[in-house]
Structures are given as C-alpha cells and as structure tokens.
Amino acid sequence: MTATLTDRLLGRPLDRVDARRKVAGAAPYPSDFDLPGQVHAALVSSTVAAGRITRIDRSAAEGAPGVLAVLTHENAPPLAPPPPNDLGSTTRWTLQDDRIFHYGQHIGIVVAGTRAQAQEAARLVEVEYAAEDPVLDIGDPRAVVEANPYGLETGRGDVEIGLAAADATLDATYSIAAETNSPMGLFTTVADWQGGRLVVHDTTQYPTMVRASLAAMFEVPERDVRVLIPFLGGGFGAGLRLWSHTVLTTLAARVLDRPVKLVLTRPQMFSSTGHRATNRQRIRLGATGDGRLLAIDHDCLAANGVEDRLSSYIVASTPVQYACDNVATHDRIAHLNIPYTGFMRAPGGAELNFALESALDELADQIGVDPVELRLRNYAEVNPASGKPWSSKALRECLMVGADRFGWAGRDPAPGSMRDGDWLVGYGMAGVTFDFYADPCEVRLTVDRGGNATLRAAATDIGTGTYTIAAQLTAELLGLELDQVRVEIGDTDLPPAPQSGGSGLAGALGAAVKDAAGQLTERLARLDGGPGETFGAMLDRLGLDELSATGHSDLAGAAGSSELAVAGPFAARFAEVGVDEELGLVRLRRLVSVIDGGRLYNEKLARSQVIGGTVMGLGMALLEETVVDPNTGRVANGTFGDYLVPVNADVPDLDVVFVGGPDAFTPTGTKGLGEVGIVGVAAAIANAVHHATGRRIRDLPITLDTML
C-alpha cells in the first residue's frame, strides 16, 4: 500500500459529506448554540462618523428590565493590544477611548436576560458627541493618503519608453463601488469563560487567528482559549479578521462570568464585518499596431478605514498578467471615516482583472484585433516577473476551448451590430490569471483497529467543501472508502491550520494530509503486513488500538525556494448580455467559464465553487454597491431589501468546464478554486455591454441609471 493519488476517489463528483445534515437543518451554526446560564448582548453603535464622545449615560439602560451590564469606554476593563498579524489582526481594540472613526462603530455593549431586553436597553444609552465633518470620499482632498504598506510601488523596464515607442496607447480610469460580503449567516459570538478557560463559538474563517488574538488581548495563554466553528454560514472573506463584536462579547462574558451570546443584525453586518474597498484604477497601455504590449502602467487608489493597518493589494499581481517588458505599479490608500474594509472573494485580483481586462478590450477595439487573439499575442509563457517556468498553465486552452464552446467566431466585432428582438446583444470576454496564498498547516491523521481513519485540523468549511475533499483525499491515500474517514475540523484544540482564505486551504490541508498519509503507509510497509493487509488487520495483529501521524505543509515557504513560478488557477470567461436600450436593462444571458484549476478534488464541488463565484461576479458587475451617505457616513442601504445581491431569476445558464492537468508545485497537484470563479466576470460583462451598445462603462456596478 502506498500513498498515491489516483482517480479511484479523487476528483470524482461525490456528494458533499455534510449535505444530509444541511438539508435536514441539523448542521449547527454559531447562532444555533445556546449554553446553560447564557445571557444576551446587543451593541450600541455610533450615530456620527467622526469626532469624540463627550457624554455617554448608561443609567437608563442599566435600569431597564433584565439588564445585567452596560459597558462603554468609561467602565470597560482595559484590554491588551492585539498581536500583529499578516492579514487578520483586529482593526483597533475597542471601548478603550472616546474617539469615533466611523458611523456604526461599536461604542457599547448591553447584556440582559433576553435578546429583546438587551436590544431595547441598547437604545436607552444616551450619547452626545463632539462630531467632526467626516471624510468619506477617496477623492476628498482632506483624506489622509499614504503609499500602500505592502510596498506595491514596483517596476520592470521603463513604462515611459514603452509608451513612447507604441503605435497605440490607452489611458483610462476605472472605478469599482464598495461591496459587502453579505454571507447569509449572521455573524455570532457565544463566549463562555469556563473558570480560567475561554470557549468561544465564533463566526470566523480563521479560528487560530481568533484564538491568538483573544489570548493576547485578555492576557491568557493560547492553550486556555478554544474557538469552535463547525459550520459557518458563509464568509467570502468577512470572517478573516477579528472583529470588534467578538472582543466585546468575550469582554462582557468575562465581566459577568457567565456565557454571553451576540448575534449581529443584518444592518450591523454591513458596518461590522468588512467590505471590498471602493477603488479607482488608472491603466495606461502601450502596444504595437498588431497588439503586442509595450507598456502597462497601473495606478490604484483604494479606500481604507481610519488608522487601519490592513490594506487592499489590487496591483499586486499586475506584473504577472501578460508578457510585457515595461510594467509599473503604484498603489495608494486613502483613509476615510467608513466602516473597516476587509477581504471579499478574490480581494485585489477581482478588482485588478476588471480594470486590466476592460483596458485590453478597449485596446483590441481601437486597433482592430480580436480580443481573444490579443490575449494570445501577449501570452506569458513563463512568469514575466521572475522568468521562471509556471508550475502549470493552461490559459491558452482556457481561451481556445472557451471561444469554441461559446461560439465566439459568430461574433460580429462591430458594436451594436447584434440584436434579438428589442434587445441589443453583446459578446464579451476576459482572461484570468489568479494566484493563491497558503500558510503552514498541520494535521493529525489516525487509523484505528476498526479500519477507519480520523483526520483532525483546526480548519474550517465555509461552504467550499473542506469536510468532503479532506475525506475524499484521505480515503484515496489510505485505500479506504469515503465512509471510513471521519473529518474533525472547526476546533482550535486540533492541530493548527490556516484560514479558509486566499484560495489556500485546500492546497495547504491536502499537502499536510498527503504528508501524514505517507508516514502512515511507510510505517505500515515497515511493519511488513504483506500485500493486501489493511490498517485494521495490521493493528489487530500488532495489538494496537490506533496509529497516528502528524503531517505538515508550508506551501508559501516552499514557493520561495521553488525552481518553478507557483501558479494559481487560470480561466477564460465568455459572456453574452442583452441590453434593452429604452429601459436601460442589462441582462446576463449566458456565461461560459473555462477553468484551469489543476487536479480537482471533487468535480461537483469544484463546479459549485465556480458557479458561486460567477454569480457573485454578476452581482459585482450589475448590482452590488454599498452606499455610504455622503453627509452622515451611514451605510444607507445596509439591508437585503436595499443592497441587491443576485437572486435565482438573475442567473442564466452557466457553463463550467475544467481544463489542464495536475500542478507541478503542490503535492496534491491541486490549485485553489474558492475565489477564481468571481474573477473576470465583471470585465466579460462590461466588455459585452460595450459590444452590445458601443458604450464603454468603466464604473461598477453597471446599473440601469448608467445605461439610460
């Protein structure tokens, strides 16, 4: 028996292992946990966007029925600062002073016997402010603007020389509205100090980060903090930071020494759990007459909260998109009195792709080269930044297969030339070069005398399918059936795993599982069970109850020393839109996605990821915009009635095809698929709108009023 990857189970479109619990309503989400002796919390939020609290009166709230505690900056115990963190650290610790940075900032927490009592009492906290005029627009000259802290001022060659030598140039500025992740599950914290040990049910994609942060802030050892998150209710990046409500609920539980539960309201989700920052991107291109790129200059300005240390990184992968000798990037951050930004599916990559792939479409139109052909003429055969060969790249196949399946050859290149009744019809496409990021991962894999295996890691399944693909891979490697593998995740008492984010968990976890399974099968071989002996039979023969191995991976570390340029997924997206000229309606009619995702863990779940991302991309293109009131700084549309996300009737036939083979860098040959589905959709749709109407829309979302 050897730990090898075959297609016995791996890649097969098996049913999601937790689906049965989910369709029965039996999967427990954080808001479903109720602990003995539990009381309920509600938040007090700022009603100004900038300034200071001059008076905050707790007395009416404290006297309200059922109220147990009212904490504000005046009476909250001090907290230690949270530790620095590469992506997840808290914005600033909360209730520690009187300063107001944004509308909706948490300025108090009220705890009472019931949720209704807490919510009622929260309204009775009286607050007076010395309000200041908030800075809310990235173009506001009062905004504090700084260079992106990630160091994204980069260059190769000389862009100005490239532009000067070009037969054709383009200089265009694109903008994307702020968007809010809006997972269906309301973020929840249930905190319980069991004596000295803190147990927290918390909606997070990164439980080990929450553990480390709470341990530091409450000054207890990490081993005395346990974060539990078996099922998430979606995140799309919103669960990658430690948010204020988690800290406040934990604080209230400590003050009262009893379990406290807080469930955010939907409007609070819009101001408390991050969002995709609004941004402006100026793209300058220079090209030869036949479309070979001579220069790409990408300049970005993105919003961020006041004093927030975390920033977007939109231009980070611009240098690797196409073969071009002269590429420069610039990235600045404008600090505004807006709710804290965060990560939203394919942060950076989705925004970059919209601007660059729109610009290429404009260039193609200008010089009369087919948009697909333009991508092929600038195809990066090797990584254009490092010069190293890609660990895998089937982008050419994505483009060719996509064009064929879509019927791109039937496109009349002249804008406004295609019709279907009252509808103008347009075809648009975009290429996608994406990446992934995988932090170190540890897993514990155990086989028992019953012949079953258990995999344990503090990873999460946010709906992407971690439970399923981990079971599938483990069963594949150990020669077991799927139902012989148990996967335990969502608990920080288990070995440390990275976040469900950056499209990295599947690769990191898979590599660690492969390591552990390799150790087990090697030990089995050494124990000389003879051919065909199962783990169960061997343990029986040796009189052992179980055999365990700890597996590790560090893909980000290994990438640095690799001879290969580590590739993420690639894709091509082809969209057909209909535009009703008189009504301004824009409808996506169909979309073909061809994805190079490396080896797939599970074709069915992979397809679901791509569909889900595609629909979120449809929202980005045509619907989604978090509106901040220009006077008060309040999120003006923070409900599902006002913030429009795609519904079932918005979604047409979506064709998803996978191409390419196993990646040469990741031990499993897989590439992350959680985010790539959104990338390229907005550009393909915007390019199709241009083809349909001749109108180039450079600002997302493309709404009805834009088209009229």
Add this chain to the structure above:
Amino acid sequence: MSSATTARSTEVTVQLRVNERTYPVRLDSTTTLLDALRDQLHLAGTKKGCDQGACGACTVLRDGKRIVSCLTLAAQCDGSEITTIEGLADDPVQEAFVRHDALQCGYCTAGQVMSAVALLREGRAGSDDEIREFMSGNLCRCAAYPNIVAAIREVAGGS
C-alpha cells in the same frame, strides 16, 4: 425619554402546533414565529438571515403555504399547522438537493427546501424559468441557484 412607552409588553399564551406536535408557549405578543421556533421550541433548523422578510432563510409552511417566519407573529399562529425543516422526513426535495449539490454553506438551505416543497405543491415548477422566478424570494449568497433549479426540476419531473 421613551422608556415608559417602549418598555410595555404583553405576555400571551399560545398553542403552537409545529410538525404535528402541540407546544403551549407563553411569550411576549411581539415575538415572531421565527424567534419562538428557535428560542423557545429549540427548533434551530429554521434560520435568521435578515429579520426583515427579505432573504427567505426563515421560510416555513403555515397550513401548507410558505411564509417568512420573521414577519409572522407567533401569537397569530395559534390554531395554524406549522411545518419546519425538522418536520420533513426524507422528502424527495432533500435528496435531490444532496445529489445536485444545491447548497454550499447550508445556512439558507432549510428555507430553500421548505420553499421548494411548497413550490412543487403550488404547481410552479413547470419550467426552469418558472422555478427561478418562484424561488427568487430565497437568497443564496453561495449562489447554488442553478443546482437548486436542477434539483427542483428533477423532483417535478419525477412526480
């Protein structure tokens, strides 16, 4: 000061009939059916996504018709027959959802399934477009929509 008016509450006793069981519950008259199901009956399968009737996550059946339980007062359900996800037993819709991967995170799934069960009874599954239209009150941010349509189509075709 508004505390005098807002602190007022009226307790009522209601016979809630849920999944063919009768629960006598004492609750504030302003309690929604959703909160009563989750907090008092401990039937947590029904989910709260917006509390404003805009997302469909809390969909249950009242006398066979789908309603959003967050906009329904529990006190108004005295005498009604409520069916929640816990009241379904291996419904073909649930099986089809599993097979077609008509869910990802699963948070909206109870509402989707209840809505789909009612939609089939309503005879609104005649075409994919009809299914899409009549399932559009149930948001799925993971966007399993095409798979939800496929699952419902399959059940509709087989019945």
